[in-house]
Amino acid sequence: MQVVTWNVNSLRARMAHLLRFLDEVSPDVVCLQELKLTDDLFPAKVLREAGYPHLVWWGQKNYNGVAMLSKHPIDAPQKGIDDGGDRSQSRLIAGTVNGIRIIGVYAPNGTRLGSEPFAFKLSWYDRLFEMIASRHRPSDPIILCGDLNIAPDDPDVWDPFRCDGILLCHPLERERFQRFLDWGFVDPFRERHPFANTFSWWDYQQMGFQRNHGLRIDHTLLTAPVDARCSEVTIHANVRGWTSPSDHAPVSVTLS
């Protein structure tokens, strides 16, 4: 089983790329972020015809928006962090596929250090952790994937000196990421490639992709029983080179 996460930066603008990717890679499950459309505009019919009959989506006007596409049934679908807190931003979609709880998220960017959106990012992460830790054990099969908007360590950034302490690389953000690892999640990419400077996002500006000025902020965290089945982690960086691309590449995990 192959599971993909991809921030498409507008589903409507990226529909041709998505269909091409589905055709070329044929993953079992796809978690999408930044749909940037309302629920009524979600292209369910086209995606069903593309081989993904099982769909869950939670859109929002202009910003955010998440979806899960699957070849297999999606049990216990969930939209948002169901803790009674803020639901104004569509940032989480979850479902159980073939016994694995798959949680796809679009973490807040944070905008600027010290800003209100930055505080929202930190508290959103606290809520996400609480949601998972309060209802799961590390021995449960879980995939936590998405645009986490955190580059966890120096090898995850194009220039550790220039990126030191900036947004997406700040200690307060890295603490939030580390908390999931301390709880029991594994970062299978870093586990298999300890020193690789491989990125999942490149800025549109100043030839970011051409100069490989990128960050690894899209992740596929696995609990131990899923990691034990994980044969491959692929960052599909070639997709970032397609004409008029998303600024994020898809990331996939392959399970035996």
Add this chain to the structure above:
DNA sequence: ATGGTGGAAAGTCCA
């Protein structure tokens, strides 16, 4: 010095 690019949408906001 507050830019550069891209997407929402029709003036800015967000990333």
